[in-house]
Amino acid sequence: MNVISFLIGMTAVVSGICVVGLRNPLFSAFALVVNLLAVAGLYASLDAHFLAVSQVVVYAGAIMVLVLFVLMLLNLKSESGRRLGFVRCATALVVGCMVVMSALPPILAHFSGMSSSTVSDNMMSSVGTVQAIGRELYTKYVAQFELASLVLLIGIVGAVMLAKRKNVELAPRPGGLVGGSK
């Protein structure tokens, strides 16, 4: 089990580096898909099956497909050796350090032998089930859950508004075909 999680974790790390390192945006997108799938694998190895499956359905299955298609249709060429400026490098360094710092305490605690997490293995196996997540979502976190759905609704309405064409009135074509919508 440990070997498998290690392999999945390495896949996630390598593909993550590929996402930012590869020159061709399309290959970066594919690397991101692999990364998302690997993270789903990590969830699954922690017995959080529902989380893993939702990760695949939502991120890998829906969002990335759209990203991929935009990239394919734009037909972008791979970026040729553009230098990163000082500001960008500095920002990346600072943000990276902050992320590592935030993850540092549990890692250190793990390696010094005393796990800081109070979650036992027994609890872990019941946390990831659909029932447990559903109960938590609809009792403890119901306000946040409803807020999230409100945000999504706003997003949907916004998308519809953007997609709706305004004042498109095309003149009849000489061939007699009437084009455009009213």
Next chain:
Amino acid sequence: MFELLVLLIKVGFVLNIALVLGSLCTWLERKGSALIQDRVGANRAGAFVESDRWYLKPILPVIRMMGWLGVINTLLCDSLKGLWKEDFVPEGTSKFLHAVAPIIAVMPIMLAFAVLPLAPDFYLFGYRIHPRVAPIDAGLLFVLAMGSVAVYGVAIAGWTGNNKFSLLGALRAAAQMISYELPMGLVFVALIVVYGTLDVYSIVEQQGDLVLGFLPKWGVFMQPVGFVVLLLAGMAETKRGPFDLPEAESELAAGYFTEYSGMKFLLFWLGEFCEIALFALLLALLFFGGWQIPWVQLPEGVWWAALLGHFVLMTKVVFFCVLQIVIRWTLPRFRYDQLMNLGWKLLLPVSLANLVLTAIVKVLA
């Protein structure tokens, strides 16, 4: 060690089921389409085979029969032809992605079989055997997830084709698969509301009960609207039947796999036929009671009952395979706007209303 062995046997068995059902569909498609179109179909290869070898003599009639039925032609000759054909790769595109795309198209379909039970649990040598590879909690969602991952195979194939027909086919396929996943997911949610679980095994177990004293608690009786919606959405998911716009021969050459040849091309076909089988299995398990025989209670945990249940399930699966093939060869192709209208303006609202209605009934009951 023993558990690992059992797991390996199960993996082999499930993979075998997937491939056998896939090849059965291939043959059914060839001969069935011939039957429907009033042709004879494949009936030559192997039909007149002669041999003086002693070990071939007794099985010669069987081989001739297989040849006459077109089995040898569709399964043996076609696959050998695929293996020996030139493997053409178009210029100016990623060779790696071109090679990987058919694998990505097939692999998720095979994986989805892992969570579906193929027979009731039974005891063998005092050891309880679950006839499925991965008994995970969110089994039904896993099938949906694998369906959405399969889009990548199509998308990559269309892009690496490096021509407009392929890309158009891939675009159509992705749009179609994403659109029809929504009603499919909503039907699954309604089923979950009815049976109160995401576990396919538990859903099938519950379908052995009776409602109102005489009606089997099958999904088709509990969710008749859901069944129709899932049948349509599933056929659109498999990109076949009246929904074969992504590969519309008369418009796009062959759509997303225009530039594929040899075994890579056949892999797409295998994936498609396995998807038919997967969908038929899903229909049989969720809506037609799986291995349950109506009004008959089979003893629990006995090996022969499990075997009988498996055959019952497979009979239903083959029925749905045949149904899909008959629909595919009977109905003409949709127009693209009709396809999108059916998905977004009919199936989605109907499945939503179905879900709300199911929830209301569930709360009141």
